[in-house]
Amino acid sequence: MTRVAFQLQVRPELLDEYLARHSPVWPEMLAEIAAAGRRNYSLFLADGGTLIGYYEVDDDDAAQAYLAASPVAARWEAEMSRFFIGLHGRPDQAATTLTEVFHLEDQLADAGDSTASDTDSRNDTEGSAS
Structure with a gap:
């Protein structure tokens, strides 16, 4: 099992809308995350819009490929991309991965x-x- 943590920066002026979009996440997107093999998935928001994500997965390359090919994930990520600063590409593919210490x-x-x-x-x- 692999533990993955990542960081994104949410635009401060869009924080309220970002939070609303996650309460709740589309049921079909939740199903795709689970089908990709990601589990124990959490997002944490710090002051100023710093977002830290965490999940566990057996094969992250396979999970990435599954979500990259998913029309549901593509639609979700396209809608979510406007919330982030300095992001080039889909949030689920371009987030900065953190090193576990x-x-x-x-x-x-x-x-x-x-x-x-x-x-x-x-x-x-x-x-x-x-």
Whole structure:
């Protein structure tokens, strides 16, 4: 599974309309997002119109291709593109992807692995000393 985060900048003068367009999103667009394989999809809005999106997917290239070929997604993205500053292309294809620098579960799993390895090493050392 891949975690994807992205950033867009909503035009401040269109913030209210942008929010209204997402309450609710078209049912057919929701179905296309799910059919593309994206899940746990969220959008977060910060002051000044900075928008951060997040979703999880097994194959993001396949999800991108699915949505790029979807007439519903094309119509949605065409209508949504006017809301963003500095965007060249469809919002779902041209958003700036963010680099993940920390994920709690990954680090806990890694720490658990090294704790188990450290315990095994100590047990081996202690066992050979007797």
